[in-house]
Amino acid sequence: MNGTVALILALAVGTYAFRLVGPLLHGWVQLPARVRELSSAGAVVLLTALLATGALTEGGGFAGWARPGGVLVAGVLAWRRAPFVVVVLGAAVTAAGLRAAGVA
Structure with missing residues (x-):
């Protein structure tokens, strides 16, 4: 077995x-309330950072105004609990419309 296969197996x-480990230690380890609060807040911050850099x-460099416009429309539609297909199509149509209008 070559090194690449061994590395992949070790990582798997x-x-x-x-x-x-998570389910096995679930009943044995109790995290303090402050740690639970911080980890919850950390997850929100991480997802917001990923959204911001992707959008x-x-x-x-800056992606232009069409992509953030599409993300904004998708966020509003998701907040209003629109179906997922409507959210995706709304974002795509908004971004395409802004690009067609010359707002890059």
Whole structure:
């Protein structure tokens, strides 16, 4: 077995073991309330940062106004509990419309 296959297998076993530890330790380890609050807030901050970089940048620079416009429309539609297909189509149509209008 070559090194690449061994590395992939080791990472697969490590990933499985890492995922297995959570349910196994669920009843044994109690996190303090402050740690639970901070981890919850950390997840929100991380998702917001990923959304911002995905919506606002492309190739290390500003992506233009069409993409953030589409993301804004998608966010409003999702907030109003529109079906997922409507959210995606609304974002795509908005971004395409802004690009067609010359708002890059």
